[in-house]
Amino acid sequence: MESPLFDIKLNNLTKKFDSFTAVNNINFTIPKSSVTVLLGPSGCGKTTLMRMIAGLEKPTSGSIFFEEHEVTRVSTRRRNLGMVFQYPVIYRGTSVKRNLELPLLSEGLEKQVINDRVHKVAELLGISDSLNKLVEELDNGTRQKIAVGRAIAREPNIILFDEPITNIDINSKLELKRSLKELFGRLSQTIVYVTHDQTEAMTLADQIALMQDGVITQCAPPSEIYSKPGNQFAGWFLGNPGMNFIDKKHLTKTDSTVGAPTLFSQTLRVGARARDVAVLGIRAESVSVSTKEVSGAKPARVLRKSLGIGGQYLLDLDYAGLVIKVRVSHAMGREVSDKVWTTVDSDNISLFDENGVVV
Amino acid sequence: MVSQTSAKFEESLKERPKKRPDKNRKLSWLLLAPVLAFFALLNVLPTLWMLGLSFYDYTLTSYKAPTFTGLTNYSDFVKNEQLSASVSRTFIFLILAVIAQTLLGILIGVFFWKNDKMPGRRLALTLFFTPMVVTPIATALFWKLMLDPTFGVVNYMLTSLGFSRTDFLTSSTLAFPTLIVVDTWMWTPFMALMTLAALGSVPKAELEAAAIDRLPIWRQITSVIWPHAKFILMLGILLRSIDAFKTMDLTYIMTNGGPGDTTELIALSLYRFAFKSFKLGYSSAVSVFLLFIAIALTAIYLYILNAKKKAEQTE
Structure with missing residues (x-):
């Protein structure tokens, strides 16, 4: 036409x-x-x-x-x-x-x-x-x-x-x-x-x-x-569930790195942006979960487990008071009981400033 | 297991509502009773009484007991040329008045609808609808005064514009059209109101879609406005027709049917037979005839309502 x-x-x-x-x-x-x-x-x-x-x-x-x-x-x-x-x-x-x-x-x-x-x-x-x-x-x-x-x-x-x-x-x-x-x-x-x-x-x-x-x-x-x-x-707004946000009090910063020790052991090299970071955003599928202890991974308590669309499982994980939502495969979801070890895919992390704008 | 449980469940469903309808039915009859009694006493009974009376020769002033005459009253009524003329005059009045009121009402309704943000719209609407809420007797009286050949304001205006004095209500050619004009003055607001309601029932999205689709105005009317507006508009026309058919106050006050019988409408004739000559048998026969016409018009009214309901169900 x-x-x-x-x-x-x-x-x-x-x-x-x-x-x-x-x-x-x-x-x-x-x-x-x-x-x-x-x-x-x-x-x-x-x-x-x-x-x-x-x-x-x-x-x-x-x-x-x-x-x-x-x-x-x-x-x-x-x-x-x-x-x-x-x-x-x-x-x-x-x-x-x-x-x-x-x-x-x-x-x-x-x-x-x-x-x-x-x-x-x-x-x-x-x-x-x-x-x-x-x-x-x-x-x-x-x-x-x-x-x-x-x-x-x-x-x-x-x-x-x-x-x-x-x-x-x-x-x-x-x-x-x-x-x-x-x-x-x-x-x-x-x-x-x-x-x-x-x-x-x-x-x-x-x-x-x-x-x-x-x-x-x-x-x-x-x-x-x-x-x-x-x-x-x-x-x-986008994503189901929406992105997890980790605020300032859980973050550690240097001049060029950001970390969230409660959640994961790695530190993110973000260069000069580190100065402005106030909130860290993690998508539910950017967290890898294991039911067996993994060295360098953080342990979390499973608060809730529910079956989501497409057979994937949604987990509410508690890291000493900090709760985030995580999406895992059907097989992994079935395996999960009360405790898991997690690592975060640092490439898929978003950084926001005080006003909520990406840095 | 599953089928057994569901069968049980279905059975329990069947059992449960059994007791309720009886109770409900009794209660509903009880609640309806006062209305039904009222309706029977003041509506059904007098109508049946009237129907019976129409087969009798019964004049209140003759001191004679009512005598059964079968269909004589009806045949007299059909043969009475004056009455037939009165019936056809009523229909002419009805048709002309309702057409004029509908056309003017639509024009005015569309004007107010199109200019919904016009300043002073509410005040204009309120003033415009005043004639409709004034008692018809009062309307008839002040129009009679205004049209008075000696001290009426209309003739004052005519003479100041250089026209000769006209006696509208005693002129055999002008009295009937004058009644139509006054009736139109009184009831055009009603049709304008119905038009506004009818246009208000057209969904905004459909009008917007018609603008987007660039439909010409006549196609907007036939394809968008009319399919929605027709029900309310037709109901308005019908209600007005039923009302115009019963017109009595205007003619009684303004012309009393005259000059001659040029403005004698059927309701006025009926009044004369029943309450001037006290021919109760004869006037009952005329009433039965009027009742049938009213029933016919009501049947159309119900048909339209039903059609509207059906149209809404398909939405």
């Missing part, structure tokens, strides 16, 4: 609702022809940001550019966007085919072109068999597919997705997510996708823009944002 490719540039974008600042002075560029996921907890301003891009919400201050065209005051209909909403929006009393056709009819396209596009989109989304069905007869998952189909059939420059999977029943959820993943691979448009679900973000994004309190705190590809969180919030 071809259409001109647009960067979306946000300059000093702010949106206030009375005294509440939903979006706070954001400067950000959403690169063309990529999938950017705005990820963050409820109320962080991600949906408001997307609605401003769509023109459904007016910014309090700042500007929005599609490539070099300023669109801040341009109406929604003139922005040439596609958008999929949180609740499946369908045009009632009509067939699936008619729903897909409606946006195309106003574009002044030839009948044959419309027909071709409708069939192509239906095929892409796997709803060809339902084309002649009334939309009311369909489940929410299929309805949302129709909404997606409507958004892409017109071949707009930019397509926005506002938590499209959130309100879909669990059975259709996985299938819809799979369809979207496949679809995003084929589309060349600039796609912005809002979600609070990190798995969704990890699956679909080319880059994740992590939002907190109306600000984008970090933007990076999924693997990078996970392994190298830019701040403590990113470390905590």
